[in-house]
Amino acid sequence: MTEIQMIKGDITTLKVDAIVNAANNTLLGGGGVDGAIHHAAGPELLEVCRNLGGCDTGQAKITQAFRLPAHYIIHTVGPVWQGGQEDEEALLRSCYENCLRLGRKIAARSIAFPSISTGAFAYPLERAAKIALQTIYAYLAKHPHVYEEIYFVCFSDHDLKVYQKIAKEIY
Ligand code: ADP
16 A cells, blocks of 8 residues: 655655756756755756757656665656646646656556646646545556555655645545
8 A cells, every 4th residue: 555645845855766856848947946956966867858859848858866865866847737628637647657657667566746837837726736646546446565664755745734634625
């Protein structure tokens, strides 16, 4: 059985098999969690990212984690919120699914997600939390033994409260 943990914290400090980066299409770094991950992982991360050729929205690519305590970084690109009519929901779901799939490929037993798209990409938090949790629950129903631990790493008390509230509502 997989344990789902919702915590407040800095995802760069987690000692898990894989952390997820909410990157942008270039994969060449940015602000928010992406900036924090590049800063903490060191310049080698940017070097390998330059050879990945970017990443489409909703897709994911994996790298080593260099100076981070995690082993791998799964870089995914969430949708920019444009009002909800531009396939944002399906794209966000696809981010979580592709990250879980890639993590499984490298035999990760623990994986940590930030709140993809809800910072600079402006996806409404409650809606994003609902998609994140529903997607993970659906994956676990199909693959109950792949992961030991899945973390949602919220960066603020408010985000954590929203994730906890949505989890109660849908579980
Ligand atoms: P996006 O462009 O996908 O919206 P952001 O990085 O702007 O990505 O925001 C995604 C979420 O990550 C936001 O909730 C933001 O507060 C959070 N965040 C920023 N830095 C960190 C960090 N070091 N660890 C975990 N979450 C973070």
